[in-house]
Amino acid sequence: MGRNTRKRRSPLAVRAVAASAALAIGGGGLIWANFYASAHETNSSPNTTKAAATQVATITCPDVGQKLTAVPNAARSAVATELATLDKQITEAYARLASTRQAQAKDANFVQNAILGPLKEKRGAVISRIKIDFKRVGATAPGMLDGLATCTATTADQAQTTAGGQNNGQGQNNNGGQATAAPSPSASASAPAGNGGQAGNGPLAADFVDITKVKPNVAAKARTRAGGSTGTFTTSCGVNANKKFNTDNVIVAPGVTNGAHHLHDYVGNQSNDAFANNDTFAAAKTTCANQGDKSTYYWPVVRIQNGTQDFDQNNDGGGKEGNVGQIQQVKQAQIKFVGNAKSQVVAMPKFLRIITGDAKTTTNGLANANAHWSCTGFENKVQLTQQYPICPRGSTVVRTFAFQSCWDGVNIDSANHRTHVAFADAQGNCANGFKAIPQLTMRLVYGFRAPTLQNGQIKNAFAVDGFPEQLHKAATDHDDFINVFDDNLMNKMVNCINKGQRCR
Template identity: 70%
Template structure:
């Protein structure tokens, strides 16, 4: 693998994206019902008369270039300052999206409102922040690519431009459908007035984000063939399901030292002292929820919520209800964490404090290049995996989220400026790590949830579930991601590698 920001997706993820994208088109010409009442249905409540509008022309969210992904060479002495400024960029986008969502009447009255009052000022703020990043880098002797200045400008996306529809691999387009769900799913609004983008908080998900898994054709591909040089052992670590509700909205990998740097809530298992201000020394003193006391690693992921009209403890908090992450938080009923080997080589032990992020929390606006979400149902995992849609599972089946982390390491760095280029996926066909990268134990995680299946009625989704995310990402399933920091004591890292290399099954 080359050292670049575009990771090679696993065959599972590639196939899942294509399959779920194709399925999304199956509904034909769908109406974006959450913005305007359909002319083919009687208007009621406060809509007042039949009103047909061009849904594709309406602004759904704000799309800003991801500056952090382009920063592949930041001197260590500048990284804290740069990380703080990158977090400021995220905060600025959040504030701009919230303004977008709260000014729908002004947008209806003035076609230039979004550009003049939201997108234009956002560009100015981003330009100043990018310039501070330049100063942070150059102050310590680093070089700054002036082309990054061009990333200040943001655009807007309509419903059929988000990754639930407009960025599909087959080139097709889809219009999202779904109504605002407030206290049981009542749709509200004024005739001709732009409304929310679905969901209990008005920022998703929508009906097009869900699919009946029983109607999806099998799409799971086989794995690379195991060779005699491979490592086929398995090491299992049992760390619980976060029953003690260890949560925060920080992100110590991407935004160290910044409170609410993630703008969404995480479940934490393993290390119990992880927040924005934690250091490597903190991790060593953090204690663990894992049965193996030598496993101090941090495993954390966005929470799943059911949008049934209920609220949780953070309904008035940053990263929670104040940023569109609403509904009842669901604790997994199972959280299975294991490390597996390479089909073609032995693995080397993970270095202490290695950081890995898998997936991309911003695929709605970034596109699917780094998407690595896997959604399925019990009884279907070996047949169907979805990336751009959530599954509606049949009676008696549970929702499953699966993560398979990057398993090739550059042999030198425990992190990189964009948190991606120090690790990579092996070639999906051969299983070989490229360009001098070394195979490490592959972390895999499987989270299982008891979720009452959502229902789709008249182009709307009721009792939807969704992952937490940045508010402008509209709670799309492809934004699912997982974070990991490797922290071990007592020689555990070597024990994991030896177990896998020897073909054993250890716990």
């Protein structure tokens, strides 16, 4: 993610900001709290997001869940619960950070002594319990866990400089193409690199770019070779007309209410919440036209920051955690499975779980970023990872997802929810003995009015829901899928794709 590193003006006045925050699952992230604002700062209109000249304090915590690439199956439930406890601890630390401004102003050591020190002790206790969870099932926990208890406080400038990663926005961008663009001139000229947004945590003017001014960056797709699979299978599951929302994430935080800390749209399976299991999914109703597809497809909602408050303004995962504005319903949700340029595909195992993208790129960098933002009429020319597009008149915002399409042949999930699946390379090869499976692609089309940039301010800004410490950056976009196709329909899909047919 491209980070802004322009120097901030000196803070002139203290501003108290009531805040609540949460940490991405896995016990790692940045906790952000506004401490200062310039004395001449004035309230902007309700539908204007202003990147105020603020001094931001951050706490950086190692992402424990991301480090745990291997956890014994018998210990995964207990470990997931402990990771959720880490999240809760950091949320509590953030609340204390936000409510002790006067004490911090009087005592330079307050944050270390009263917040970071106790947080380290609490995290250390949780990490010790994780190690015990390994021991109980006859395994040894990774030695590096002992070094993950300490969180550090950094200045805002340090956080902006270091949090974005080093791979120029490419991440695991399976659709190809350069996925970043220079900010709009008005944004880069006027908007300091501080927190913006109605909740004080983004987006900024520099997070948007006029798509008509971005050079084409979409690379050609891999050429299908002899033995490749060219067919497609489309499933129609609606646009969440039922308004099924929750802030759970059953993949990464099973059994934990508000485990996602942001709101999801759901289509397909109608029983997806934190407490669902494979039996629940198999018995559920589905919004998919073909009742043989009870899969669950879910993604973070998009909101317009226009001063409108939605139903969850006072809820966990909503306004209490920095996700503010009017929720935008998808106008089209196109779900298609495609083949592999190099080989035939094999059936996905039932209950296979895949997460594509990374909700925590501000913390983890862009290695797993897989966001694709564009506009209708531009999708074959420009795809953005690190910025939101400003679409011209007659065009509207499109989010697309291309999921991992190689499977290890054994596991329906992995400890960090990544290593059991992978992307094919540019030629379509699956490495390390992985097998090609139908690649899930999703296209979400919206109909809201384009934001405008005026004097370094973004009016009617939109942003994807996320964790407050991730600043609602475009690169944090992600999508989740659990396969609940019945065997007959999955076999039909595989046959269609391998035979080069177009099926529904």
